[in-house]
Amino acid sequence: MTPLTAALWSIGALLGVGGLAAALARGGDASRFIYCLCGVLCLILFGAAVVPRTAVALTATLPLGLPWIGAHFRLDVLSAFFLAVVNLGGAIASLYAIGYGAHEKHPSRILPFFPAFLAGMNLVLLADDAFSFLVAWEFMSLSSCALVLAHHHDAENRRAGFIYLIMASFGTLALLMAFGLLAGSVGGYSFSAIREATLGEYWKPGLALALTLLGAGSKAGLVPLHIWLPLAHPAAPSHVSALMSGVMTKVAVYGFVRVAFDLLGPPAFWWSMPLLTIGAITTVLGILSATIQSDLKKLLAYSTIENVGIIFVALGLALAFKANGMALPAALAFTAALLHVFNHSLFKSLLFFGAGAVLNATGERDIERLGGLIHSMPRTAFLFLGACVAISALPPLNGFVSEWLIFQAVLLSPSLPQWSLKLLVPAAGVALALSAALCAGCFVRAFGVAFLGRPRSITAKNARETDLWSLAAMSGLLALCLLAGLLPSYLIDTISPAARAFVGGHVPTQGDIPWMSIVPIAESRSSYNGLLVFIFILFSAFLSAWIVRLLGTHALRRGPAWDCGYPDPSPVTQYTGSSFAEPIRRALGHVAFVARDHLDMPPPGDTRPARFGVEIRDRVWDYVYSPIQMSVEFGADQLNKTHFLTIQGYLTLVFIALVSLLLVVAIWP
Amino acid sequence: MAMIFEFVVQGAQMILVLALAPLLIGFIRKVKAQLLRRRGPSIFQPYRDLLRLMRKEVVLADNASWLFRSAPYIIFGATWVAASLVPTFGTGLMFNWSADLIAVTALLGSARFFLALAGMDVGTSFGGIGSSRETMFASIAEPAMIMIVFVVALIDGSTQLTEIAAHMLAHVELRVSLGLALIGLVIVAIAENGRIPVDNPATHLELTMVHEAMVLEYSGRHLAVIELAAAMKLLLYFSLVACIFVPWGLAPHGADFGAMTFGAAAYVIKLAVGGFLLALFEISTAKMRVFRVPDFLGAALMLGLLGTLLLFVSRSL
Numbered sequence: 001m002t003p004l005t006a007a008l009w010s011i012g013a014l015l016g017v018g019g020l021a022a023a024l025a026r027g028g029d030a031s032r033f034i035y036c037l038c039g040v041l042c043l044i045l046f047g048a049a050v051v052p053r054t055a056v057a058l059t060a061t062l063p064l065g066l067p068w069i070g071a072h073f074r075l076d077v078l079s080a081f082f083l084a085v086v087n088l089g090g091a092i093a094s095l096y097a098i099g100y101g102a103h104e105k106h107p108s109r110i111l112p113f114f115p116a117f118l119a120g121m122n123l124v125l126l127a128d129d130a131f132s133f134l135v136a137w138e139f140m141s142l143s144s145c146a147l148v149l150a151h152h153h154d155a156e157n158r159r160a161g162f163i164y165l166i167m168a169s170f171g172t173l174a175l176l177m178a179f180g181l182l183a184g185s186v187g188g189y190s191f192s193a194i195r196e197a198t199l200g201e202y203w204k205p206g207l208a209l210a211l212t213l214l215g216a217g218s219k220a221g222l223v224p225l226h227i228w229l230p231l232a233h234p235a236a237p238s239h240v241s242a243l244m245s246g247v248m249t250k251v252a253v254y255g256f257v258r259v260a261f262d263l264l265g266p267p268a269f270w271w272s273m274p275l276l277t278i279g280a281i282t283t284v285l286g287i288l289s290a291t292i293q294s295d296l297k298k299l300l301a302y303s304t305i306e307n308v309g310i311i312f313v314a315l316g317l318a319l320a321f322k323a324n325g326m327a328l329p330a331a332l333a334f335t336a337a338l339l340h341v342f343n344h345s346l347f348k349s350l351l352f353f354g355a356g357a358v359l360n361a362t363g364e365r366d367i368e369r370l371g372g373l374i375h376s377m378p379r380t381a382f383l384f385l386g387a388c389v390a391i392s393a394l395p396p397l398n399g400f401v402s403e404w405l406i407f408q409a410v411l412l413s414p415s416l417p418q419w420s421l422k423l424l425v426p427a428a429g430v431a432l433a434l435s436a437a438l439c440a441g442c443f444v445r446a447f448g449v450a451f452l453g454r455p456r457s458i459t460a461k462n463a464r465e466t467d468l469w470s471l472a473a474m475s476g477l478l479a480l481c482l483l484a485g486l487l488p489s490y491l492i493d494t495i496s497p498a499a500r501a502f503v504g505g506h507v508p509t510q511g512d513i514p515w516m517s518i519v520p521i522a523e524s525r526s527s528y529n530g531l532l533v534f535i536f537i538l539f540s541a542f543l544s545a546w547i548v549r550l551l552g553t554h555a556l557r558r559g560p561a562w563d564c565g566y567p568d569p570s571p572v573t574q575y576t577g578s579s580f581a582e583p584i585r586r587a588l589g590h591v592a593f594v595a596r597d598h599l600d601m602p603p604p605g606d607t608r609p610a611r612f613g614v615e616i617r618d619r620v621w622d623y624v625y626s627p628i629q630m631s632v633e634f635g636a637d638q639l640n641k642t643h644f645l646t647i648q649g650y651l652t653l654v655f656i657a658l659v660s661l662l663l664v665v666a667i668w669p
Numbered sequence: 670m671a672m673i674f675e676f677v678v679q680g681a682q683m684i685l686v687l688a689l690a691p692l693l694i695g696f697i698r699k700v701k702a703q704l705l706r707r708r709g710p711s712i713f714q715p716y717r718d719l720l721r722l723m724r725k726e727v728v729l730a731d732n733a734s735w736l737f738r739s740a741p742y743i744i745f746g747a748t749w750v751a752a753s754l755v756p757t758f759g760t761g762l763m764f765n766w767s768a769d770l771i772a773v774t775a776l777l778g779s780a781r782f783f784l785a786l787a788g789m790d791v792g793t794s795f796g797g798i799g800s801s802r803e804t805m806f807a808s809i810a811e812p813a814m815i816m817i818v819f820v821v822a823l824i825d826g827s828t829q830l831t832e833i834a835a836h837m838l839a840h841v842e843l844r845v846s847l848g849l850a851l852i853g854l855v856i857v858a859i860a861e862n863g864r865i866p867v868d869n870p871a872t873h874l875e876l877t878m879v880h881e882a883m884v885l886e887y888s889g890r891h892l893a894v895i896e897l898a899a900a901m902k903l904l905l906y907f908s909l910v911a912c913i914f915v916p917w918g919l920a921p922h923g924a925d926f927g928a929m930t931f932g933a934a935a936y937v938i939k940l941a942v943g944g945f946l947l948a949l950f951e952i953s954t955a956k957m958r959v960f961r962v963p964d965f966l967g968a969a970l971m972l973g974l975l976g977t978l979l980l981f982v983s984r985s986l
Contacts, residue, residue, distance in 0.1 A: 371792065372792070374734045374735075374790075375732070375734060378735075385736070385786075389779070392778075392782060393775065393778075394775055394778055394779040394782055395768070395772055395776055395779060400772075400775055404771055404772065404775075407771055407819075408828070410819070411819065411823065411828070413981075414823060414980060414981045414984070422981040422982060423978065423981070425981065426819070426974065426978050426981050427974075429815075429816075429819060430815075430816060430970070430973075430977075433811065433812035433815035433816060434808070434809075434812040436811070436812075436815075437807055437808045437809070437810075437811035437812050438808045440778055440781075440782055440808075441785075441804035441805070441807060441808050444782060444785045444786055444789075444800065444804055445801075445804070447786060448785070448786055448788075448789035448790075448800065452734065452786060452789045452790045452792065453789055453790065453791070453792030453797075515767075517766070517767060523766065524827055524829065524832050525826065525827045525828070525829070525832075526769050526827060526828045526829060527766045527767070527769065527829065528767070528768055528769060528772050529766070529767040529768065532764060532768075533750065533767060533768050533772065533776070536746075536750045536753075536764070537743075537746040537747055537750050537776075538746070539746075540745065540746035540747075540749040541742040541743055541745065544745045544746065544749070544894060545742045548723060548894060551720070551723050551724075552722075552723030552724050552725075552889070552890045552893070553723075553724055553725070553726055553889075553890075555726030555727065555889075556726060556727045556729060556889075557726055557727070557728050557729065558728075558729050558730075558731050559728050559730065559731065560731060561730035561731070561732070561791045561793050562728075562730070562793075562885060562886055562888075563791075563793040563795055563885070563886075564795060564885065567793065568794075571792065573794050574792045574793070574794065574797060575789065575794060575796075575797020575798065575800070575801060579801065580797060580800070580804070581801075582801070583801055583802055583804075583959075583960075584805050586960065587805055587808075587809070587960070587963040588808065588809075588963075
């Protein structure tokens with residue numbers, strides 16, 4: 001049995017588990033059993049992705065779908081990499097859900113869709129013709145939409161589900177048209193036929209790329225198509241949020257890479273420009289919006305948007321280098337993008353798991369009502385802190401490695417010949433640097449307000465540590481983050497065949513470099529060794545602690561906080577999330593949103609309390625979506641009149657339609 | 670044998686930065702006092718302060734967590750590693766290649782991350798104000814630093830400090846972008862170390878304070894470790910400016926003991942000149958309002974970006 005057949009059987013089994021869950025879920029406590037099955041199947045799929053095999057891609061055709069065409073499946077190095085990412089995330093999410101799912105009040109609304117969602121994502125990665133790709137894509141969208149609507153009693157969740165549905169349909173429509181263009185008038189819908197066909201005219205590949213960017217970008221969360229993401233990802237149960245944010249956005253990235261680097265053929269240099277521009281805007285807007293959120297899961301969703309932007313900037317760089325025939329820099333940027341895909345799937349899942357644990361323990365997602373959780377939930381706090389360090393791109397954890405590789409790729413770009421790129425790449429570089437710094441601030445705020453300080457509510461004070469299954473899942477993820485940060489050379493070598501296949505070059509093999517450091521180009525240029533840095537920090541920290549013990553006293557006394565002599569026992573005197581973000585909002589916020597402060601200060605003698613409020617409006621909503629919404633409503637109002645015509649009026653309409661269609665047919669070349 | 674020698678040299682660098690950091694602080698304080706016509710404390714006073722703090726008992730707030738107690742050592746460890754990776758008396762040390770300039774910047778980011786968290790741990794308003802403002806400054810200072818790193822790396826074709834210093838020595842030339850990077854780096858260094866005009870290291874209770882507000886709840890040995898880390902961070906920025914912009918005297922890889930001694934002497938002279946200039950600058954300006962600081966740092970960011978753009982446009986600018 002080849003890995004591909006094993007994978008297809010497992011996907012079929014996942015669909016079967018979904019059906020089984022639909023039958024069992026009403027009966028009683030089936031959730032542990034179902035999640036166990038999902039976890040095992042994901043592990044099998046993960047195994048199918050990582051077992052060593054020849055560079056030749058495996059293909060299979062199933063007699064499903066359109067008659068005489070069938071459904072084509074293919075497992076090559078790129079789909080294997082993404083398959084590993086998806087199923088690692090899926091397996092750990094299932095492990096987490098064994099504990100987390102026990103708190104679910106209505107398991108029958110989640111259990112059937114969870115395996116279906118996993119199966120949908122896997123099918124997208126394996127699909128080898130446009131038809132099965134789109135069906136799998138839509139299946140993934142709809143099953144995740146059902147999960148978003150799991151708690152549909154909340155009006156906000158219903159709205160999130162509705163907007164998600166609209167944006168997902170729009171994305172699929174764009175992809176449908178992109179594949180229509182790619183297949184051409186002859187209609188070879190299998191990917192191998194598309195690969196061989198050439199899109200001769202100049203505008204055709206550009207249009208196909210734009211449509212793919214719209215389709216995959218709306219699923220990945222590129223600005224301005226991101227608006228559904230911070231609504232829908234938090235609305236789902238936390239283990240599904242982790243899958244949607246950590247994994248499903250990566251499936252969207254896969255879809256884009258598949259089209260832009262594989263199906264479209266040799267790139268032109270200007271293809272990279274929309275990627276760099278939109279990616280850079282996405283990173284900065286995403287992280288600025290995340291910094292002002294007080295809903296923990298919404299904050300994480302906005303941070304996902306930022307990371308997707310980083311990935312797209314790296315992909316843009318890879319396209320630019322590839323178009324100019326610079327194989328090594330292209331491979332570096334491509335490797336960095338895929339490494340960031342992997343890293344982000346790890347720490348974002350961990351962060352959502354932590355948010356879910358907090359939600360279970362306190363019933364709160366609002367960080368303004370949390371605080372002091374490091375005392376009541378010490379293990380969750382430690383694991384969440386680790387993920388915060390990783391996502392803030394701080395050494396020695398894994399987030400830093402991929403950002404470092406992207407910076408190295410940016411530093412190679414002055415040799416790009418095109419002037420437009422020479423100006424665009426530094427701008428994208430400054431956006432990346434800005435977002436990295438803001439990200440650290442954002443997660444200082446998230447962790448500091450939610451976990452540190454004093455509890456701001458009774459529920460936060462009485463929180464209890466989460467269950468062992470969830471802790472096991474989170475610990476596993478943190479261990480992977482640490483490993484990926486300390487020994488990135490193995491990961492880079494794993495990505496290397498994909499880079500060779502899709503950008504025609506590869507970074508030097510990292511596995512046999514002494515001391516296990518990474519040297520992307522040449523040692524005289526740059527090198528980084530996470531393991532040594534980690535050992536050095538540990539050594540220095542322990543040495544200093546030891547010397548301090550030797551020189552000084554051990555004495556320690558507990559007392560009330562100093563606070564300049566005026567400690568206030570009330571927890572409301574602490575800095576809140578919004579007060580923490582206020583300086584950043586004032587210094588940088590006006591690029592992303594319009595914030596208005598409302599201050600109601602009563603005159604002297606009046607005893608009513610002063611009130612302060614902040615109104616924040618998203619510019620994207622105001623300038624992009626509100627006009628669209630208004631024009632749709634206007635159009636609907638106008639068309640509504642046609643509901644009340646006479647029979648003569650309708651006959652005239654039919655006649656006009658017939659004549660115009662005939663005219664089109666007559667004129668069409 | 671050669672490996673042991675290299676190991677010893679690397680260890681000497683670690684001890685050198687640790688030992689010189691309080692002296693630099695004492696020297697700057699002394700010069701500032703002299704320029705203000707005060708006598709000022711001895712330049713060894715910071716060592717005595719540190720020793721005194723270590724011998725005092727720690728008074729810990731009732732609700733301080735394990736993070737509060739371990740943060741000083743994490744901050745110290747990260748800062749010490751970063752400071753030992755920047756060449757002081759010689760380049761090409763044993764572990765210099767384990768992290769480049771971007772990694773050094775990020776290590777300082779790690780230290781700041783934990784310092785800001787420690788400020789929020791006890792849940793006082795002063796800690797929060799310090800962390801919040803530090804975060805705002807960092808969100809502009811860090812990209813500015815990365816842009817300056819880009820300028821230097823594009824000129825020298827490397828992000829490794831050893832290579833940068835060697836290249837700067839071999840190609841002494843005046844460049845517009847290098848000048849922009851120097852100004853930007855000085856601005857970032859002033860802001861990152863909380864010197865006037867961004868923050869005042871001499872005061873303890875002032876409404877615009879940043880660094881002192883974050884460490885307000887610390888006492889005893891914890892405070893000593895944090896103060897030492899802050900001193901090392903200042904030393905690190907001095908070493909960085911010295912290594913990139915005045916690399917003369919640096920002992921090359923594999924140099925003998927004499928060259929290294931000469932390098933160390935040159936390094937001390939560079940520190941003295943730099944410390945004097947910083948003291949002179951500090952007494953001749955006033956502190957700025959906290960919401961003016963983003964403009965000040967924004968200038969550094971723009972200088973870095975301008976330098977990078979110039980180098981993208983032409984290799985010779």
